[in-house]
Amino acid sequence: xxxxxSDISDLEGQSLPRLNGEGSVSDYFALLKPRVMSLVIxxxxxxxxxxxxxxxxxxxxxxxLAIAIGAGASGAxxxxxxxxxxxxxxxTAKRPVPSGAIRAGDALGFGxxxxxxxxxxxxxxxxxxxxxxxxxxxxxxxxxxxxWLKRSTPYNIVIGGASGAFPPMVGWAAVTGGVDLxxxxxxxxxxxxxxxxxxxxxxxxxGDYQRANVPMLTVVSGIAETRRQIWFYTLALVPFTFAxxxxxxxxxxxxxxAIVLNAGFIWFAWKIYAAKSDEALGDAPKKLFKFSIFYLFxxxxxxxxxxxxxxxxxxxxxx
Amino acid sequence: MEYRKMTEQEVASRRKKNVAIxxxxxxxxxxxxxxxxxRVSVNMGSS
Numbered sequence: 001x002x003x004x005x006s007d008i009s010d011l012e013g014q015s016l017p018r019l020n021g022e023g024s025v026s027d028y029f030a031l032l033k034p035r036v037m038s039l040v041i042x043x044x045x046x047x048x049x050x051x052x053x054x055x056x057x058x059x060x061x062x063x064x065l066a067i068a069i070g071a072g073a074s075g076a077x078x079x080x081x082x083x084x085x086x087x088x089x090x091x092t093a094k095r096p097v098p099s100g101a102i103r104a105g106d107a108l109g110f111g112x113x114x115x116x117x118x119x120x121x122x123x124x125x126x127x128x129x130x131x132x133x134x135x136x137x138x139x140x141x142x143x144x145x146x147x148w149l150k151r152s153t154p155y156n157i158v159i160g161g162a163s164g165a166f167p168p169m170v171g172w173a174a175v176t177g178g179v180d181l182x183x184x185x186x187x188x189x190x191x192x193x194x195x196x197x198x199x200x201x202x203x204x205x206x207g208d209y210q211r212a213n214v215p216m217l218t219v220v221s222g223i224a225e226t227r228r229q230i231w232f233y234t235l236a237l238v239p240f241t242f243a244x245x246x247x248x249x250x251x252x253x254x255x256x257x258a259i260v261l262n263a264g265f266i267w268f269a270w271k272i273y274a275a276k277s278d279e280a281l282g283d284a285p286k287k288l289f290k291f292s293i294f295y296l297f298x299x300x301x302x303x304x305x306x307x308x309x310x311x312x313x314x315x316x317x318x319x
Numbered sequence: 320m321e322y323r324k325m326t327e328q329e330v331a332s333r334r335k336k337n338v339a340i341x342x343x344x345x346x347x348x349x350x351x352x353x354x355x356x357x358r359v360s361v362n363m364g365s366s
Binding site for chain 2 (some may be wrong): 058065
């Protein structure tokens with residue numbers, strides 16, 4: 001079937017075939033960014049399960065499904081809009097739209113239908129406050145981050161990271177019908193975790209962003225500044241991880257887990273910050289990137305485990 | 320007006336997508352139906 005192919009780009013000497021745009025089911029699944037979605041599902045699950053109050057397990061599952069589809073919709077809209085820059089980045093060139101597997105218009109339609117469907121489903125089946133928050137999350141990722149910030153400021157990921165931090169808040173709102181300090185603290189943890197996590201990736205993928213003309217911090221301000229910013233955001237993140245305990249929503253297990261994980265995060269961030277030169281970084285950015293994923297997963301698991309084991313939370317500053 | 324004839328691969332791919340859309344719609348409607356039944360049972364239990 002080679003007659004349905006034509007070359008679209010030459011990436012570092014490797015020619016990529018352009019497909020016919022018909023797209024398979026698995027191509028459409030790839031549009032949902034399943035790996036990103038898995039983190040969203042997990043953090044939203046933690047929000048739903050640990051929120052005070054009661055939700056019928058079936059309703060909780062429906063809320064989780066709607067949040068997951070909403071996250072997928074954001075991914076599809078992102079891939080539709082970013083197809084031009086994805087095509088010139090090694091990490092993203094094989095995505096369904098730049099590879100030609102799915103037409104851009106189809107990706108847009110798919111994303112819009114899923115976005116509307118997920119918000120409607122959450123609103124009708126669970127509550128409209130959570131649905132509104134989910135709609136705002138999708139809007140924030142697709143419009144504020146993807147269309148505006150990503151191509152205009154090196155701090156794109158700092159503000160844009162909020163979209164990845166909303167899911168536990170949406171899950172929490174699905175149960176409580178609102179927002180409180182504990183759900184905001186879960187939001188803040190992911191919000192402050194995102195910059196060091198993403199900039200660590202940028203340190204070993206900087207060439208990609210330069211080629212795509214995306215003003216990432218590594219491209220605009222250089223590696224030395226990125227290393228400093230990783231360190232500062234790590235120091236900002238650490239105190240916020242103790243907020244759930246200070247607010248009386250977490251006890252010794254979560255706090256102990258946070259202490260150990262923070263020690264690891266600080267260690268890996270320090271290795272980047274204290275390297276004698278940019279060239280001496282070695283694989284420190286890769287190590288921080290990998291550890292940061294483990295860090296967030298285990299931190300939220302600790303919060304979840306406390307709920308499951310019925311461990312009494314600390315009294316907290318709010319009494 | 321002449322149209323380009325779809326290749327066998329394209330036809331097969333489209334058929335699979337149609338099946339996936341059909342299954343998704345069926346599952347979606349079932350989820351709404353089950354949720355309605357759950358809500359009714361919860362409301363009846365609490366009244």
